[in-house]
Amino acid sequence: MTILQLLADPQQRFGHQWSADPVAxxxxxxxxxxxxxxxxxTASRHLDILRQAGFITVQKHQKWSYCxxxxxxxxxxxxxxxKELAPKNTTIKQ
Structure with a gap:
């Protein structure tokens, strides 16, 4: 969750990244x-889980990977x- 929150606004957190534009x-x-x-x-493993789940994309360029x-x-x-967590229309017996 923390990683997805960080990546929500990459310019704010990673605007100092010199190797590539963090937004683009x-x-x-x-x-x-x-x-x-x-x-x-450890970070690579967590990022791979997010990639496998489809929540991030990873682009490799030279020796770096960008998320x-x-x-x-x-x-x-x-x-x-x-939808899954919404209350279902069921009658509760008392």
Whole structure:
């Protein structure tokens, strides 16, 4: 959740990224690891889980990997989750 929140506004958190525009290209995995204060392999594993779930995309460029939120996938998930958690029309016996 923290990573997705950080990536919601990449310019604010990662505007100092010199290797690529964090909004257009994504945020370098190394910078994400530094921001959440974990080792690079730990951050990579968490980011891979988010990628597999479809919440982020990862673009590789030279020796770096850049991450961006997939806003459509997140929106679709939130819509589905809202429907699943909504009260069902069931009668409760007393």
């Amino acid at each position: 290209f994504g945020v370098c995995m190394t910078m994400i690891a530094e921001e959440i204060a974990v080792a690079q392999p 961006r939120r997939d806003e459509l996938a997140i929106k679709d998930y939130l819509t589905w989750l809202g």
